[in-house]
Amino acid sequence: MGKYHGQANSVLRPRTTEQVSEIVKYCAHRRIGIVPQGGNTGLVGGSISLQKEIVLSLGAMNNVRSFDPVSGILVADAGCILQSLSDYIAPHNHIMPLDLGAKGSCQIGGNISTNAGGLRLLRYGSLHGTVLGLEVVLPDGTILDQLSTLRKDNTGYDLKQLFIGGEGTLGIVTGVSILTPPAPQATNNIFLALPRFDNVLPLFQIVKRQLGEIMSAFEYIDRTAYDMGLTHGLGPLLDAEEVGDSECFILVETSGGNNEHDLEKLNHLLEHLLTADQPLINTGTLSQSPSQFNAIWAMREGLTECCQKEGKPYKYDVSVPLADFQKVVDAVRERMISKGLYGDHAISKVMGYGHVGDGNLHLNVIAKHGYRPELEAALEPFIYEVVASRKGSVSAEHGIGSMKTHALHYSKSDVSIEWMRKVKQVFDPLNIMNPGKVLP
Numbered sequence: 001m002g003k004y005h006g007q008a009n010s011v012l013r014p015r016t017t018e019q020v021s022e023i024v025k026y027c028a029h030r031r032i033g034i035v036p037q038g039g040n041t042g043l044v045g046g047s048i049s050l051q052k053e054i055v056l057s058l059g060a061m062n063n064v065r066s067f068d069p070v071s072g073i074l075v076a077d078a079g080c081i082l083q084s085l086s087d088y089i090a091p092h093n094h095i096m097p098l099d100l101g102a103k104g105s106c107q108i109g110g111n112i113s114t115n116a117g118g119l120r121l122l123r124y125g126s127l128h129g130t131v132l133g134l135e136v137v138l139p140d141g142t143i144l145d146q147l148s149t150l151r152k153d154n155t156g157y158d159l160k161q162l163f164i165g166g167e168g169t170l171g172i173v174t175g176v177s178i179l180t181p182p183a184p185q186a187t188n189n190i191f192l193a194l195p196r197f198d199n200v201l202p203l204f205q206i207v208k209r210q211l212g213e214i215m216s217a218f219e220y221i222d223r224t225a226y227d228m229g230l231t232h233g234l235g236p237l238l239d240a241e242e243v244g245d246s247e248c249f250i251l252v253e254t255s256g257g258n259n260e261h262d263l264e265k266l267n268h269l270l271e272h273l274l275t276a277d278q279p280l281i282n283t284g285t286l287s288q289s290p291s292q293f294n295a296i297w298a299m300r301e302g303l304t305e306c307c308q309k310e311g312k313p314y315k316y317d318v319s320v321p322l323a324d325f326q327k328v329v330d331a332v333r334e335r336m337i338s339k340g341l342y343g344d345h346a347i348s349k350v351m352g353y354g355h356v357g358d359g360n361l362h363l364n365v366i367a368k369h370g371y372r373p374e375l376e377a378a379l380e381p382f383i384y385e386v387v388a389s390r391k392g393s394v395s396a397e398h399g400i401g402s403m404k405t406h407a408l409h410y411s412k413s414d415v416s417i418e419w420m421r422k423v424k425q426v427f428d429p430l431n432i433m434n435p436g437k438v439l440p
């Protein structure tokens with residue numbers, strides 16, 4: 001994003017867990033701060049050395065340790081790139097339980113440390129469920145080996161959960177044991193144009209009812225985001241005339257066991273949607289080939305990159321009740337208009353897209369000519385207050401990093417923050433592990 005600028009003058013690239021342990025012991029002895037870094041694709045400034053801490057990059061720890069094709073349990077070094085793990089298990093007909101647009105660069109250790117959600121969470125749940133065990137180097141250099149491959153293990157406190165979403169503040173994840181699901185026999189997707197945002201909720205209900213267990217994603221793109229995608233070469237996915245003045249778009253993916261059966265369900269769904277007395281959609285398409293399937297996903301996955309091309313994006317990743325998605329986007333746009341900051345001279349676009357099925361909205365506000373303090377001052381804390389007033393979360397999946405430490409209190413009570421501090425103090429009394437991140 002060009003929003004955070006690293007200050008580190010040293011980057012260490014250990015190859016083994018023992019080397020990580022030696023480095024951490026050395027740093028603990030000399031009170032040297034450490035910033036763990038994976039693929040550096042995080043969106044909240046968590047992997048950046050802001051006060052000259054050393055960067056500890058996991059990229060050279062990239063071996064698969066074992067894979068059991070019967071149980072689907074994969075054990076790998078934390079520095080393995082998500083896409084390379086998908087490629088590794090694909091011949092065994094398994095897939096990773098998570099998928100995201102950054103898959104070609106992000107690492108499994110980074111995914112775990114941010115508790116990344118992504119495009120498959122609706123189907124396979126969060127990493128809190130699929131991660132079976134972790135190997136972690138603690139802030140004093142001790143190696144905590146909890147690399148379990150057990151599905152069930154109720155032997156007291158489940159310490160690994162603290163590192164899932166810990167953003168590198170409690171220790172360095174060096175190894176991961178994760179449950180991978182069997183690859184679905186058939187995957188298909190449809191892309192729908194909706195005349196009004198108000199149709200999203202009833203559509204979601206119908207799609208869930210009609211597709212049942214085969215629905216694997218339900219993703220949202222508003223009109224501004226779709227048009228931006230078109231400008232940057234994504235699509236077109238639908239006939240422009242049929243799209244007309246549609247307000248938003250929905251991508252539905254199915255993953256099932258029988259292609260014929262799944263296609264029948266999807267065709268029936270489309271027919272039902274188009275021929276209803278008051279159709280919920282203006283138009284829609286069912287992918288007819290792998291390349292069309294990929295083109296539909298590319299529209300959704302490519303939006304983050306398009307935002308960068310449009311200007312400098314202020315990115316907000318919030319959970320709010322589904323019915324409020326568009327209201328939040330509209331409230332922010334109106335705010336910028338009322339401040340005289342909307343237009344090509346300042347904020348050129350305010351848009352929403354995201355994982356509707358999970359109640360997770362990605363609100364992107366584009367500063368055409370770069371980040372400016374008065375733009376940020378108009379956006380924050382306004383956005384956080386809007387989210388809090390709807391009992392939402394200021395970070396649904398990207399984390400707190402350095403961007404939102406000051407906003408933590410909008411989503412966590414004083415008591416929660418106090419106990420988070422106590423946990424940090426127990427693990428990292430010297431405050432050398434990613435200092436200044438997560439906790440204000």
Ligand code: FAD
Nearest residue numbers: 038039040041042046101107109110111116117118168173
């Ligand atoms: P980094 O960016 O390197 O680090 C992220 C945080 O984890 C930092 O705090 C860092 O210190 C810590 N960390 C990294 N590795 C370790 C380790 N081994 N041990 C301890 N701490 C560590 N996020 C989602 O949740 N869902 C999405 O759908 C999604 N899509 C994205 C699409 C694009 C195009 C991009 C650019 C980003 C997207 N993200 C998404 C955000 C980002 O990709 C994820 O947060 C990802 O999990 C970060 O992994 P990384 O290896 O790049 O971690």
Ligand code: 2HG
Nearest residue numbers: 101303304315354362364
């Ligand atoms: C996504 O879902 C990612 O595409 C990135 O979480 C969201 O670009 C964003 O704001």
Ligand code: ZN
Nearest residue numbers: 118355362397
């Ligand atoms: Zn996302």
